[in-house]
Amino acid sequence: MAEDPGARQTTIGADEGVREMVDQHGPAIYRLAVSIVRDPALAEDVAQETFIMAWRHRDTYRGVAPLRHWLLRIAHNVAVSTLRSLREEARDPSTLPGGHAEVVESTVANRMAVEEALSLLDPLSRSIVVLREMEGLSYAEIGQILGVALPTVKTRLFRARATLREIAGEVRS
């Protein structure tokens, strides 16, 4: 079959559009995804699905909230659905991600403490912590992205932080 130049052009356009989204928002999407699924390979799958879904449904983005918020909401939905379908036991410390062989030992110890603390939190609390501490979002923005009420955002955030401080508060320098 002869190649259709128009179709090729569409592919290039899509490629560039998605490339730009990944450049700008890829790491933020990964951070939220990995905080929920607690596995680096799964988090990459979630990121991939998020960008594919965003691209295919880009017509539904109305531009009211920033693009990143829209992407984070999709990522959250994909991650939660992934978690559900795998029936992962979110509080089970055995689901802690591995594979950080390149980091030095003290960093490993510190990271283990943080990951232990994260594993004690439920997926929603982890998402809230990431959106607040890593993305610097307001309570209202977090509530909109995750689809939860404002009091829930605050309650989960304060309690999650207290857990992090208690379990991982004495990280070594």
Next chain:
Amino acid sequence: MSRGHPSDAQLARWAEAGKGKRAASHAIHCLLCERRLETITELAPRLREQLAASLEPPGTFEQRLQERLSQRLLDHETIALVTDLVDVGPETTRLLLEARERDEDDE
């Protein structure tokens, strides 16, 4: 603490142990106490750095993601193009494409 605001100790006890629900329900609706809880539970800079490190994607993440997305989009466009040309559904087209690939493998 005056005017019904819980003390720092009460707020901390709720955040750390879930004790004192009255203090919690007050704090969630009181701007002053909400700010106090922000301070009481604030993460130390080093702890926040460790949190960021534990969530950071691997160095090869973006390149790998870009490659996988490009391939997925290319597959999607190919299926859409064939669907338009032969006027059949995407699933039928997918089967057709897979059948063609298998034929080529046989040769």
